[in-house]
Amino acid sequence: MSLLNSQSAPLIQVDNLSKSFGDHLALDKVSFSIEKGQPIALVGPNGAGKTTLFSLLCGYLLPSSGTITIAGLRAGDGNLFGRLAALPQDAQFDPRFSIAHQLTFYAQLQGLTRKNAQKEAHRTLELVGLADTLKAKPDELSHGMRKRVAIAQTLIGSPEIVMLDEATAGLDPINAREVRQLVASLSSEITFILSSHDLSELERLCSQVLYIEKGQLKQHQNLQSEEQQGFLTIRMRKAYDNFLPLMAGVADVQHIEQTQNNEFLITTGLVSPDSEPLDLQILKLCHQHKWQYSQLTNGKTLENRLF
Ligand SMILES: Nc1ncnc2c1ncn2[C@@H]1O[C@H](COP(=O)(O)OP(=O)(O)OP(=O)(O)O)[C@@H](O)[C@H]1O
Numbered sequence: 001m002s003l004l005n006s007q008s009a010p011l012i013q014v015d016n017l018s019k020s021f022g023d024h025l026a027l028d029k030v031s032f033s034i035e036k037g038q039p040i041a042l043v044g045p046n047g048a049g050k051t052t053l054f055s056l057l058c059g060y061l062l063p064s065s066g067t068i069t070i071a072g073l074r075a076g077d078g079n080l081f082g083r084l085a086a087l088p089q090d091a092q093f094d095p096r097f098s099i100a101h102q103l104t105f106y107a108q109l110q111g112l113t114r115k116n117a118q119k120e121a122h123r124t125l126e127l128v129g130l131a132d133t134l135k136a137k138p139d140e141l142s143h144g145m146r147k148r149v150a151i152a153q154t155l156i157g158s159p160e161i162v163m164l165d166e167a168t169a170g171l172d173p174i175n176a177r178e179v180r181q182l183v184a185s186l187s188s189e190i191t192f193i194l195s196s197h198d199l200s201e202l203e204r205l206c207s208q209v210l211y212i213e214k215g216q217l218k219q220h221q222n223l224q225s226e227e228q229q230g231f232l233t234i235r236m237r238k239a240y241d242n243f244l245p246l247m248a249g250v251a252d253v254q255h256i257e258q259t260q261n262n263e264f265l266i267t268t269g270l271v272s273p274d275s276e277p278l279d280l281q282i283l284k285l286c287h288q289h290k291w292q293y294s295q296l297t298n299g300k301t302l303e304n305r306l307f
Contacts, residue, residue, distance in 0.1 A: 009072060011036040011161065011191055012057070017066035019052050019215075026052045028215040029066065034208070036160070039187050041202035042195040043306065044212035050195045051089065053212070054163050057193070058086045071160065082110045086163040091150035093138035099125070099149055100134040103156065110157040124152035127186075129178055144175030151179065155186075162186075163193040168201060180205060203302035211306050221305060231300050232266040232279060233259070237292040250285060252278045259304050 010033035019027040027049045034040050042050045055061040057068060059076025068075035070084060093102055100121055107117035125131045128148040138146055147167065154162050164183070168176040183192055183205050196202050202209065203223060211219035236243065239262060247256050247266070254269035268278050275281075279296060286293055 008036075009069075010034060011071060013067075013069040014057075015067050015069075017053075017056065017068060018064050019049075019056060019061065020064045026215050027056070027212075030212070030215075030217045031066075032210060032217060032220050034191065034193070036191055037188060038208055039183070039192040039194065039206040041206035041209040041302075042193060042212065043197075043199065043202065043209055043302075048212045049215040050212060051165060052215075054086060054088075054165050054193075054195065057163060058084065082157045083159055084161040084163075085154035085156070085159040087150050087154050087165060087167055089165045089169070091147070091153075093146065093149065095137060095139050098135050098137055099130075099141075103149075103153060106153055107156045112157075120156055121152075124155045125149070127155055128152045128182060142175075144171045147171060148175065148179065148182075151182065155190075159190065161191045161193065163195075165195045166197070167194065168196060168198060176201070199302040199306075209302065209306070219306060223302070223305075229299070230268050231298070232268065232282070233295070233297050233299065233301050233304070234264050234266065234282065234293055235295040236262045236264070237294050238262060240289065240291045242289075243291065246285060246289070247282070250278070250281050251275065252281060259301075263301075265300060265304060 012034040014033070015031050017027055017030045018025065030053065042053065044050050052061065056063055057070070057075055059080070062076070070080055073080055093099070100118070103121035103124065104114070104117045107120040108114060112120055122131060122134065125134060128151050130145060130148055130152065133141060133145065133149065141149065151164065151167060154164070168179050171179065180201060183194070192205070194202060194206060207222065207224050209219070209221050209223060210217060244256060244258070247253060247264070252269050252275060253266055255267040257265050259265045266282070282296065
């Protein structure tokens with residue numbers, strides 16, 4: 001077998017994908033591929049085409065032109081049932097039936113016996129930290145809890161790909177963090193595709209980002225690329241006098257610029273192997289001047305990379 005043939009095909013391959021609603025072109029010749037185990041972020045302004053892309057990947061909509069191949073199969077192929085799951089933005093549960101009843105039903109749809117389906121409902125609810133809600137009806141749960149139950153539903157049958165459309169939208173910080181922790185903990189087993197308007201959330205969870213605007217794929221970036229090296233981002237709690245000139249004076253800082261209110265992008269120079277790590281030099285300066293910072297991260301923020 002040649003080396004080329006032995007390389008595994010991408011998990012998802014999208015080629016020249018277009019989708020029109022009447023004369024409105026919602027997606028315009030979008031092409032990308034996703035490898036297994038690389039959580040991917042889908043970003044774009046309202047109306048950009050993200051939900052349309054989700055629906056096409058799930059097979060809920062048919063492309064106007066172009067192709068989508070998932071694990072070697074066309075999107076919508078019956079053999080993908082159970083291998084790919086999606087949380088729509090407006091996921092709803094039937095108010096008449098208990099959570100256990102509904103999740104068990106979905107598990108049975110995947111071919112499990114009633115007993116195994118009940119176990120699967122319990123397993124997935126445990127994953128989202130809601131095992132004690134089995135007997136509850138949807139209306140007895142908060143919005144955040146219902147969202148987590150909907151995520152549990154996507155995990156039924158251990159799918160390989162899970163698409164979460166705005167999974168943390170409208171959640172309080174604690175529920176949102178639970179969802180993020182869950183995604184992070186399952187990312188080695190499941191390839192997540194996440195859409196969100198929270199860029200800091202996506203940059204923490206994803207290794208790649210697709211930026212869609214007016215139906216076109218404008219950027220496809222690897223968030224762990226080497227381009228990130230050589231930059232630090234620091235967010236200060238408030239504005240401090242002389243912050244910029246004093247930071248610029250740190251030996252290994254080549255350049256510093258304000259990117260947002262109290263947020264600064266630092267370009268590092270060639271750091272000599274003998275000198276202290278630059279982040280430590282920066283933190284010492286903050287300490288010396290009693291400047292409070294809220295975050296110091298390697299690389300540029302996703303927002304600064306996209307816009
Ligand atoms: N079923 C439909 N019929 C007609 N037009 C549609 C339909 N679904 C989406 N559109 C249009 O396609 C475009 C893309 O919509 P889509 O919902 O995919 O955007 P989005 O990026 O998910 O937006 P948001 O961030 O607001 O959820 C929009 O102009 C929308 O009005």
